[in-house]
Amino acid sequence: TWQGRDQGGRHLESPVLIYQALYDVVTAAHGNAAMDRMLDIDNARSVSEYLLHSTRTSFTDIIQLMHYPDYDSYTVGHSVRVATLSVHLGEKMGLDDEQLLALGTAGLLHDVGKSKIPDEILFKPGRLDKEEFTIMQSHARVGAEILMEHKTATPLDVSAAWGHHLRHDGGGYPARPPWAVRDNVTKLLQVCDVFEALTAIRPYKAPMTPHQAFEIMLGDEGAFDPAVLTTFIRTLGLYPPGNQVRLSDGSHAVVVAAGTDVLRPLVELTADADGQPVPESEDNLINLDDEEQQELSVTELLLETGAS
Numbered sequence: 155t156w157q158g159r160d161q162g163g164r165h166l167e168s169p170v171l172i173y174q175a176l177y178d179v180v181t182a183a184h185g186n187a188a189m190d191r192m193l194d195i196d197n198a199r200s201v202s203e204y205l206l207h208s209t210r211t212s213f214t215d216i217i218q219l220m221h222y223p224d225y226d227s228y229t230v231g232h233s234v235r236v237a238t239l240s241v242h243l244g245e246k247m248g249l250d251d252e253q254l255l256a257l258g259t260a261g262l263l264h265d266v267g268k269s270k271i272p273d274e275i276l277f278k279p280g281r282l283d284k285e286e287f288t289i290m291q292s293h294a295r296v297g298a299e300i301l302m303e304h305k306t307a308t309p310l311d312v313s314a315a316w317g318h319h320l321r322h323d324g325g326g327y328p329a330r331p332p333w334a335v336r337d338n339v340t341k342l343l344q345v346c347d348v349f350e351a352l353t354a355i356r357p358y359k360a361p362m363t364p365h366q367a368f369e370i371m372l373g374d375e376g377a378f379d380p381a382v383l384t385t386f387i388r389t390l391g392l393y394p395p396g397n398q399v400r401l402s403d404g405s406h407a408v409v410v411a412a413g414t415d416v417l418r419p420l421v422e423l424t425a426d427a428d429g430q431p432v433p434e435s436e437d438n439l440i441n442l443d444d445e446e447q448q449e450l451s452v453t454e455l456l457l458e459t460g461a462s
């Protein structure tokens with residue numbers, strides 16, 4: 155049912171407009187929840203369709219657009235990025251379209267409970283004390299409660315909001331009654347949520363490289379469903395799509411897709427060794443996984459630090 159237009163009839167082929175539509179829907183949901191107004195969940199669902207379409211056609215462009223420091227609104231940016239990563243991962247894990255649409259919607263709304271957390275806690279630059287942390291943790295339960303008031307919210311939307319901080323080993327929060335089972339979608343969101351938080355550009359911390367984030371996640375035994383985490387790392391690779399890299403011949407490129415080898419993605423050249431932009435051409439696409447490209451490799455991930 156993808157029609158390439160938003161509710162105002164604007165064409166949503168451009169990644170910028172799709173990003174804007176995702177961003178708007180999360181901003182509206184959080185704004186309405188903060189004011190105790192009803193959320194437009196149907197709208198979130200239709201935007202999730204754009205998200206599915208765009209992850210298929212232009213995941214690199216979208217995820218690249220998202221990788222900038224958004225200091226004022228990072229709970230919104232976070233939800234958009236988590237939703238995008240989860241749909242991308244869900245597709246690699248073999249979910250069908252209906253499941254992917256549901257996943258995208260749940261991803262966009264999963265942190266809606268944060269709209270009830272006071273700004274002093276939400277945006278506190280340092281470590282939260284015990285009491286503040288308890289308040290912060292309540293966003294999972296509160297988000298589920300907000301969504302339960304909506305007839306249009308699905309059980310999946312509710313369970314994603316409630317359970318996205320639950321660990322594979324039963325830890326995390328909220329306290330899990332013994333009969334509660336994490337559904338697959340929530341497991342997937344949890345992995346994307348932690349990865350996004352570790353690699354995000356925030357005012358109070360330097361972003362981790364994907365490699366560092368994977369190391370921490372792999373080292374946190376029992377935190378994640380092992381199959382989901384493994385697929386996630388394979389899907390993104392150590393140089394995830396959308397990132398700028400330096401190649402061993404000095405040229406710069408943007409990563410387009412992960413390769414079968416996590417170190418050897420498909421890249422598109424952007425600048426030569428002297429820093430001169432290369433003209434657009436199909437020849438710029440280099441699959442480092444190819445036999446004849448074995449002498450070329452990625453030497454550095456060029457991360458934006460957000461510091462200027």
Ligand SMILES: [Fe+2]
Pocket residue numbers: 264265293318319
């Ligand atoms: Fe959360």
